[in-house]
Structure formats: structure tokens, C-alpha cells
Amino acid sequence: MLLNRLKAGGPAIAKQGILVAFILFMIVFSFMSDRFLTPDNIMSVFRQSAIIGVMALGVTIVVIGGNLDLSVGSMLSFATVLVVDLHDKVGPELAIPIMVLATLCLGAINGFLIGILRLNSLIVTLGMLSAIQGLVLIYSGGQNVDIVDQRGTWFAIFGRGSVLGIAAPIIIFGLLAILFHVIMTTTPFGRKVYAVGGNPTASVFSGIPRSRIVFTTYLISALCVAVAAIILGSRVMGSQNNVGQGYELQVLAAVILGGTSLLGGAGSILKTVLGVLMLAFIQNGLILMGQPYYTQWLVTWVVIIVAVWLDVAAKRGRLFSPIA
Amino acid sequence: MSNLTDITPLRWLMRNPIWGFVLLVFIFFSLMSDHFFDYRNFQNILVQTSTIGLIALGMTLVMINGNIDLSVGATLALAAAFAVDVQSWAMFATWGNWQILPAVCLALLVGLLMGAINGFIVWKTGVDAFIVTLGAMLGIRGLVFVYTGESSFYAMNFAYSDFSALSVGPLPVLAVIFLVCTLIVHLVLSRTVHGRNTYAVGGNREAAVNAGIRVGPHMMVNFMIIGFLAALSGVLLSTQMGAATPNLGRDYELWVITAVVLGGTKLTGGKGDIIGTLGGVLAIGILRNGMNLMQVPAFYVYVILGSILIAVLFLDKRFNRTEDGGLRL
Numbered sequence: 001m002l003l004n005r006l007k008a009g010g011p012a013i014a015k016q017g018i019l020v021a022f023i024l025f026m027i028v029f030s031f032m033s034d035r036f037l038t039p040d041n042i043m044s045v046f047r048q049s050a051i052i053g054v055m056a057l058g059v060t061i062v063v064i065g066g067n068l069d070l071s072v073g074s075m076l077s078f079a080t081v082l083v084v085d086l087h088d089k090v091g092p093e094l095a096i097p098i099m100v101l102a103t104l105c106l107g108a109i110n111g112f113l114i115g116i117l118r119l120n121s122l123i124v125t126l127g128m129l130s131a132i133q134g135l136v137l138i139y140s141g142g143q144n145v146d147i148v149d150q151r152g153t154w155f156a157i158f159g160r161g162s163v164l165g166i167a168a169p170i171i172i173f174g175l176l177a178i179l180f181h182v183i184m185t186t187t188p189f190g191r192k193v194y195a196v197g198g199n200p201t202a203s204v205f206s207g208i209p210r211s212r213i214v215f216t217t218y219l220i221s222a223l224c225v226a227v228a229a230i231i232l233g234s235r236v237m238g239s240q241n242n243v244g245q246g247y248e249l250q251v252l253a254a255v256i257l258g259g260t261s262l263l264g265g266a267g268s269i270l271k272t273v274l275g276v277l278m279l280a281f282i283q284n285g286l287i288l289m290g291q292p293y294y295t296q297w298l299v300t301w302v303v304i305i306v307a308v309w310l311d312v313a314a315k316r317g318r319l320f321s322p323i324a
Numbered sequence: 325m326s327n328l329t330d331i332t333p334l335r336w337l338m339r340n341p342i343w344g345f346v347l348l349v350f351i352f353f354s355l356m357s358d359h360f361f362d363y364r365n366f367q368n369i370l371v372q373t374s375t376i377g378l379i380a381l382g383m384t385l386v387m388i389n390g391n392i393d394l395s396v397g398a399t400l401a402l403a404a405a406f407a408v409d410v411q412s413w414a415m416f417a418t419w420g421n422w423q424i425l426p427a428v429c430l431a432l433l434v435g436l437l438m439g440a441i442n443g444f445i446v447w448k449t450g451v452d453a454f455i456v457t458l459g460a461m462l463g464i465r466g467l468v469f470v471y472t473g474e475s476s477f478y479a480m481n482f483a484y485s486d487f488s489a490l491s492v493g494p495l496p497v498l499a500v501i502f503l504v505c506t507l508i509v510h511l512v513l514s515r516t517v518h519g520r521n522t523y524a525v526g527g528n529r530e531a532a533v534n535a536g537i538r539v540g541p542h543m544m545v546n547f548m549i550i551g552f553l554a555a556l557s558g559v560l561l562s563t564q565m566g567a568a569t570p571n572l573g574r575d576y577e578l579w580v581i582t583a584v585v586l587g588g589t590k591l592t593g594g595k596g597d598i599i600g601t602l603g604g605v606l607a608i609g610i611l612r613n614g615m616n617l618m619q620v621p622a623f624y625v626y627v628i629l630g631s632i633l634i635a636v637l638f639l640d641k642r643f644n645r646t647e648d649g650g651l652r653l
Contacts, residue, residue, distance in 0.1 A: 119637050123585055126578055127633035134626025142623070245575075249458060256455055294469035301463025305456060309449040321450030323529075323539045 018259050018271055021307060022278050029285035036288055043167065049280035050169035051076075051228045053273065055247065056254045057180050058224030060272040063255055064184070065217040066197035066264025067114055067121035071106070072225050072251055074132035076244030079103045079229030081136050084239045085145040092155040100226045106132060107222020108215070115214030129248065136241050146238030159235025169231045176227065180220075181269040193217060198265025253300060254279050257307050278303075341639075342587050342603035349607060353614030360617050367496050371488075371564075373609030374502035376576060377602070378557040380583045381509040382550025384601045387584055388513075389546050390526040390593025391446065391453035396554040396580060398464035399438045400573035403555035404562035405468055407431035408477040411484065421483045432555045438464060439551020443544030453543075461577070468570050476569040485566030498560055505553065510598035522546065526593030582633050583608050588640075 030037040055072050062069045079099050086095035110128055114121045147153065161168040184190035195203040196213045204210050233239060258275030260267025282303065283296040313319045337344050354361040379396045386393050407427050410416070416423035438460070445456045479485050490497040513519040524532040525539050533539055554573075562568045587604030589596025608629065615625055 113634060113638075117638065117641070119634070119641060120591060122591065123581075123637050124634055126581060127630040127637075129630070130578060130582070130626045130633070131630025134623050134628075134630065137623035137626070138621070142621075249462065252458065253462065256458075262452060262454065292470055292474075294466040294474070297462040297466025298470070301459040301466070304459040304462075305445060305449070305451060308451045308455050312449065312451055316450070320448050321540070323447070323450065323533065 018257065018274050018278070018307065021303075022274055022281075025278060025281060025285070029281065029288075033285065033288040036285055041284065041288075043170070045277070045280045045284045046170045046173075047167045048284075049276050050173040051232050052247065052251055052254060052280075053173045053276040054176055054224050054228040054231065055221075056251045056258075056272050056276050057176055057269060058221035059251050060255050060258070060260055060267055060269055061180065061184065061193060062121075062217045062221045063260050063262060064197045064264060064267045065193045065214055066200060067214060067217070068125060068252075068262070069110065069218065069221050070122070070125040070248045070252070071110060071128035071132060072221065073244040073246060073248035074129045074136065075103060075106055075222065075225045076229055076232070076247055077136045077239075077242055078106065078132050078139075078244075079226050080233045080239040080243055081140050081145055081241055083229055084147055084233045084237070085140065087147050087153070087155060087233075088149075092153060095155075096230060099229065100223070103222050103226040103229070104219060107218045107220075107225075110222070111215035111218035114218065115211045118211075133242070133245075140241045142241065144238065144240050150237045155234050156237070157234070158230045159232070169235070172227065172231060176224070177269060177273050184269055189213075189216070194265055196264075250279070253304055257304055259307075259311055340588065340600055340603060342600055342607055345586075346603050346607050346610065349610050349614065353610065353617070357614060357617045360614055365613070365617075367499065369606075369609045369613045370499035370502065371496050372613060373605050374498045375557050375561050376579050376583060376608065377502050377605040378505055378553045378560070379550065379576065379580045380587075380601050380605050381505060381598060382546075382553040383580050383584045384587070384589055384596055384598055385509070385513065385522055385546045386453075386550050387581075387589045387591065388522050388526045388593060388596045389543055390529070391543060391546070392457065392581070392591070393439075393442065393453065393547065393550050394457040394577045395438065395442060395460035395464050396550060397573035397576035398461050398468060399435055399551055399554040400558035400561065400576060401468045401568070401570060402438065402464055402471070403431040403435045403558035404568035404572050405472050405477060405570070406434050407559045408479050408484075408562050408568040409472075412480050421481065424481060424484050428559055431559050432552060435551040435553075435555020435558070436548050437551070439548040439554075440544065442551070443547030446547065447540035447544050472568075472570045474570055476567055479562070479566045482566075484563055488560065488563040498564070501556075501560065505556075506598060506602055509549075513598055518542070518545070523594055526595075528594070579608065582629060585633065586636055 026037070035041055055076065059069050059072060079102070082102060083095050083099040086098055089095075090098070106128070110125060113119050113124045147155070150156070158168055158172070163171055184193065192203070192208050192213050195206070195208055196210050200210055203213075232243065236243075254275040255267070255272050256262065256275070257278060258267065258272035260272060279296075279300060282299055286296050286299065287293065316322075359365060379400070383393060383396070407430075410427035410430050411423045413423075416426060419425075442453070442457055442460050445451065446453050449456075488496075488498055492500045495503075513522060521532070521537050521542055524535065524537060525542055529539060558568075558573065561572065583604040584596070584601050585591070585604070586607055587596065587600030587602070589600065611628065611632075612625055615628075616622070
């Protein structure tokens with residue numbers, strides 16, 4: 001029954017599976033809680049999802065290019081600790097560029113090892129995850145950092161400010177999402193990333209500089225982490241030295257939920273935004289319904305597997321795997 | 325002919341470079357630290373490595389299969405929580421020290437079950453193991469937090485926490501359990517049909533299907549083995565602490581994968597063995613222990629470990645240019 005549906009009306013709907021699931025979730029949750037579909041709540045969900053969202057944009061581009069980036073969590077710890085610590089030492093106008101440069105350097109190391117040396121991205125970024133976490137701890141001496149004068153610094157606008165009633169993190173996330181969407185859909189660079197991820201060998205034969213493209217995707221990912229760190233540091237005005245621990249997996253979960261294939265070559269920025277929002281709304285909805293905080297992880301487990309399963313099933317035209 | 329036998333240990337070392345590295349760090353720390361070369365310390369290293377080592381055994385099987393399991397840390401925490409909690413259930417109150425038995429059995433069963441769920445989903449849906457176990461990693465950890473109510477459990481029965489202090493002859497009991505499991509998994513992998521199929525499935529799945537191997541159930545069995553070993557590791561860890569915390573085993577999957585990759589198992593599947601994995605586990609164990617004794621801050625271990633992992637990958641690529649190295653996900 002379901003099988004036939006998938007075959008017949010499937011392709012069109014299956015392509016928009018994430019959108020359908022998103023709408024279904026919204027309807028269910030809005031029946032379960034009065035406060036769910038209020039402007040205030042929606043705005044706060046948007047604001048909360050901005051940090052993971054910004055990181056997910058960069059990771060989406062890396063994954064479309066056929067690689068993985070598990071080091072974004074540690075990198076977020078690194079960037080946040082650095083920017084918060086430097087804020088009181090050299091002032092925000094210097095702290096931000098120094099932090100962005102340092103984070104880009106980490107991205108460049110990733111890019112060099114994976115793009116130029118062609119090492120396995122999973123293992124390299126796993127190693128970087130551990131190494132960067134160590135760097136953060138060495139830098140901070142295991143101490144947490146914070147900004148002393150929280151009221152009198154203009155650094156607060158990134159996390160706490162708002163324009164026309166819309167919180168700054170939402171604006172930053174939105175603008176970046178539109179920017180990367182345009183880059184990925186309309187520029188030669190975007191097309192090359194898809195080409196490299198889809199068929200690396202063919203892309204090299206068509207004259208695409210595969211190494212340089214992969215290198216650039218990691219720079220973009222690092223840049224996104226730097227932006228996320230500015231939002232996070234500005235909102236919290238302080239940082240634990242393991243603040244980003246586990247973020248890499250939540251980010252990856254959002255990217256996968258958005259239908260980006262881990263094989264590379266397929267995916268879209270806007271769908272990643274949907275994936276991010278869906279995870280954020282699930283979290284928010286469950287809390288409004290009075291469930292324990294960690295129930296959202298259980299639900300995320302089911303949602304991810306079902307989403308990817310339906311995606312895979314639609315592609316092969318049958319629900320269950322043919323392997324015996 | 326005699327020339328050939330002379331060269332065999334060297335050739336063996338060439339094929340298992342990790343053991344050369346183990347030897348190197350062993351000699352290094354023996355010279356650098358007064359406290360390293362000491363039988364008590366060797367016991368320590370074995371006990372410390374047993375936690376990650378047990379999981380690494382299972383991870384070797386799963387990775388030779390061409391799969392990966394990211395959910396082991398969460399499974400470990402869930403099993404530890406069960407092992408500590410169940411012994412204080414009211415229905416076992418009159419059992420005395422026997423109340424530990426159903427608790428440990430249940431914990432191991434939970435591990436088997438989690439592995440079975442992962443394996444079954446990989447088998448039936450055809451979704452890549454990386455995604456399935458990534459989801460499970462979040463989901464099972466969520467289960468741990470919901471089950472424990474975000475607090476720690478403490479073992480009321482002191483026989484439970486005394487267990488880890490026991491010794492069998494000259495060896496601590498935890499080390500004995502680890503070494504016995506290593507031997508069993510090694511024999512399974514190198515001497516049995518299941519072991520041969522493990523290589524076949526990872527090397528060329530299509531050919532394995534054509535050869536009549538039931539690939540799905542086969543992979544599920546390996547996921548159950550790693551689930552069981554993760555649970556066992558969780559039980560042993562909780563006996564060491566006399567408690568189970570909900571954050572137990574966080575990041576263990578990364579240490580385990582590092583150990584297995586150091587041991588020469590390929591992410592693409594089809595290659596690897598337990599001897600290499602044992603070397604990888606010991607290398608990490610000796611490095612952590614030795615640096616501790618030399619009073620290097622624990623932070624540096626992360627940096628060194630990450631660098632070694634990447635260096636190994638680089639050297640491996642340099643010397644074995646057989647494949648493109650792209651991860652097939």
C-alpha cells in the first residue's frame with residue numbers, strides 16, 4: 001500500500017519530504033499546545049536555532065562537496081573562548097578579526113589535509129575535533145572565560161540586539177542563509193561544489209580544481225563557525241571551554257534531516273534551514289508539552305532515521321533494502 | 325630459507341607498524357619516567373585500557389564490515405545505569421549479593437538489544453550505518469537521561485564496587501576479562517566462518533551476496549556483538565566507580581575509532597585485525613598513562629592524539645597507495 005503510494009505519487013512528494021514532515025509536525029504540535037504557534041514562541045525558536053543553523057550552513061556546503069566536518073563543535077569552543085577572552089584584553093574591534101583569522105587557519109588545516117592531501121575527511125576532522133579541544137583547554141588553562149563589563153560593550157549587539165523587533169541572531173542567520181543559497185545555486189563556484197561532490201573523478205577531468213574547491217568549502221565552514229561564535233559569545237558574554245561539545249552531531253543531524261546526501265553532490269541550503277528549524281521546533285514543542293528536555297533526542301533519533309529511510313526508499317523505489 | 329625466517333619478525337612489524345609505535349612509546353616512557361616501568365603500573369594500564377579496548381574489539385568487526393558504530397558511548401552509559409540501578413530494585417532486596425546477577429544480565433541484554441536495533445535498521449532500511457548510529461547516539465543518550473532523571477546512581481552493594489579490585493593470580497580481574505575477550509574475538513575473526521564472512525562482506529558486498537552470505541543478518545550479529553561489548557565495558561566501568569553517571573562514556577566512540585584506525589583497520593572495510601586493534605588500544609593507553617606520570621597536563625593528550633591520528637592516516641596513504649581513500653558513505 002505504502003509501497004505503491006511511494007511509487008506512484010511518490011517522487012513529487014518524496015522530494016519535498018522534509019517540507020511535508022515539517023508541516024505535519026507544526027500541525028500536531030499546535031494542537032498539543034496553545035502557546036506553540038504564537039509569534040513570541042516562533043521568534044524565540046528562530047533565535048535559539050541561529051547558532052546551530054549558521055554552523056549547519058557551512059557544514060552543508062562541505063557535505064555537498066563530498067566530505068564531512070566533525071570538527072565544528074570543537075572549533076566553536078575554540079572561537080568562542082578566543083573572542084570572549086580577547087574581548088577584555090584588546091577590545092572587541094580587534095578580538096573579532098583575530099578570532100576570525102585564527103578560526104580560518106583551523107579551517108585551512110582541515111582544507112589542506114582533506115583537499116590537497118586527499119586524506120579521509122571523517123578521520124581528519126575526528127582528529128581535529130580532539131586536537132582543537134586540547135588547544136582550547138591549553139589556551140584557557142581549563143578555566144572558563146567571561147566578559148567583565150557586559151552592559152557597556154557594543155559587542156552585545158550580535159547576540160542581544162535587535163532590528164525592527166527581529167533579534168540580531170535571526171537576521172544574521174537569515175542573511176547568511178540567503179547569501180549561501182544564492183552562491184550555491186547561481187554561481188560557478190556553487191556548481192563546482194556540486195560537481196566535485198557528485199563525481200570527483202569526472203570533475204577533475206572537466207577541469208575543475210577539485211583540491212581548491214574542497215579547500216574553500218572548509219574555509220567557508222570555518223567562517224560559519226566564527227560567525228556562530230560571535231553570536232554565542234555575545235549572547236552569553238562568557239564561555240565554558242567545552243561549549244561546543246556535541247554540536248557537530250546536532251549540526252550533522254540537521255543537515256541530514258534537510259536531505260543532504262552524505263555521498264555528496266546533492267543537497268540544498270534552504271532545506272538545511274528547514275532541517276534546523278524542524279529540530280528546533282521539535283525541541284520547543286516537546287518542552288511546551290511538559291516532556292523532559294532529553295526526550296527531544298529520542299524523537300530526533302526516530303525522525304532522522306525515518307526521514308533518511310524514506311529518502312533512500314524513494315530513490316530505490318522500494319521500502320525495504322533488497323539485501324538478504 | 326634461514327634468511328627468510330630471520331626477516332619474519334621485521335616483516336611482521338612492517339605489516340603491523342602500530343606495534344613498533346607501542347614499543348617506541350614504551351621505551352620512551354620507561355626512560356623518561358621513574359614510575360612507568362613498574363609492574364603495578366602495567367596492571368594499571370591494562371585496567372585503564374580495558375574500557376576502550378573492549379569496545380574497540382567490537383568496532384573492529386563492525387568496521388571490517390564497512391560499517392561504523394557511533395552509539396557505543398551511549399550504550400555504555402545505558403548499560404552502566406541499568407547495572408547499578410537494577411540491583412537496588414525492591415524485588416531483589418532479599419537476594420543478598422546475588423542481586424548483582426540479574427542487574428548485570430539485564431545490562432548486558434540491553435546492550436545486545438541496542439546493537440540489534442542498530443543492526444536491524446541498517447539491514448532493513450539500507451540507510452548507512454553512520455547515519456543510523458549517529459541517530460542512535462543521540463537517541464540512546466536521551467534514553468539514559470530520561471531513565472536516570474539526569475542524576476547519578478550509586479551502587480549500594482559494596483560487593484559490586486569491590487569486584488574491580490579483585491585479582492586472578494597476578495592480573496587484575498578487569499584485565500583478565502579484557503584479555504579473554506580479545507582472544508575470543510581474535511579467534512572468531514580469524515578461525516570461524518563468521519570471521520571469514522566479515523572480511524568478505526566488507527571487501528566486496530556484492531560478491532558476498534552472490535557467494536550466498538546473508539549479509540543483513542550477518543551485519544546485525546556484528547552490531548549485537550559491539551552492543552554487548554559496549555555494555556560489558558559499561559558494567560566494568562561502573563564497578564570501578566561504584567556508580568553510573570548519565571554522561572558516562574561521552575566521546576568514547578571517538579577514542580575507540582582512533583584506536584581501531586591506529587590499529588590499521590580500514591574505514592572502507594575488508595581490512596584489519598584484532599592484533600592491530602590491541603596495539604592501537606595499548607598505544608593510546610600507554611600514551612595517556614605515561615604522559616600522566618610525566619605530569620603533562622591532560623589537555624596535551626588530546627592534541628597529541630589528534631595529531632597522531634592524522635599522521636597515521638597520512639603515512640598510510642603515502643605507503644599504501646592502493647585506493648583513492650575516499651570514504652564511501
